[in-house]
Amino acid sequence: MKRRIDSSSFEGGQVKELAKVLQSKQLPALVDAEGDRTELPKPIFDMLTDVVEQLKKGSSIIMMPEDETFTTQAAANFLGVSRQHVVDLLEDGKIDFHYVGTHRRVKFQDLKAYKDKRDNERRDGLNELFKEVSDAGKYDTGYTGDES
Numbered sequence: 001m002k003r004r005i006d007s008s009s010f011e012g013g014q015v016k017e018l019a020k021v022l023q024s025k026q027l028p029a030l031v032d033a034e035g036d037r038t039e040l041p042k043p044i045f046d047m048l049t050d051v052v053e054q055l056k057k058g059s060s061i062i063m064m065p066e067d068e069t070f071t072t073q074a075a076a077n078f079l080g081v082s083r084q085h086v087v088d089l090l091e092d093g094k095i096d097f098h099y100v101g102t103h104r105r106v107k108f109q110d111l112k113a114y115k116d117k118r119d120n121e122r123r124d125g126l127n128e129l130f131k132e133v134s135d136a137g138k139y140d141t142g143y144t145g146d147e148s
Helices: 014-022 042-056 072-079 083-091 108-135
Strands: 029-031 037-039 098-100 103-107
Touching: 014 042, 072 083, 072 103, 072 108, 083 103, 103 108
Parallel strands: none
Antiparallel strands: 029 037, 098 103
């Protein structure tokens, strides 16, 4: 099963043509060899639209089931941290995991939930810090409007 789509694998304006079709008012449909037409269900249409938008930006797309499991090293790569830090998070109960033999495995959905929570906490912390600094009158961009 091919799970990766690279934007460079399309010829000429194929992605732009797909984007144009997806912008129409009517949901696109699949047509089989006998000419029978099946309209794309809305959730699939929405996902396809997102995929095409990312391809237009030059991004590659990787699709995987939410219950896909990661090794601790793959989880570390996804989070941008060390493997040991991931092991510590797992052992501290901050991310659910299971063993396959003696090896820890993390479901993508659990890893993504942890990442989203971590990112939201960081964003909230930065917003609070900015608010405190701003309220104290300590925020200064240094911009005077004078380019000289």
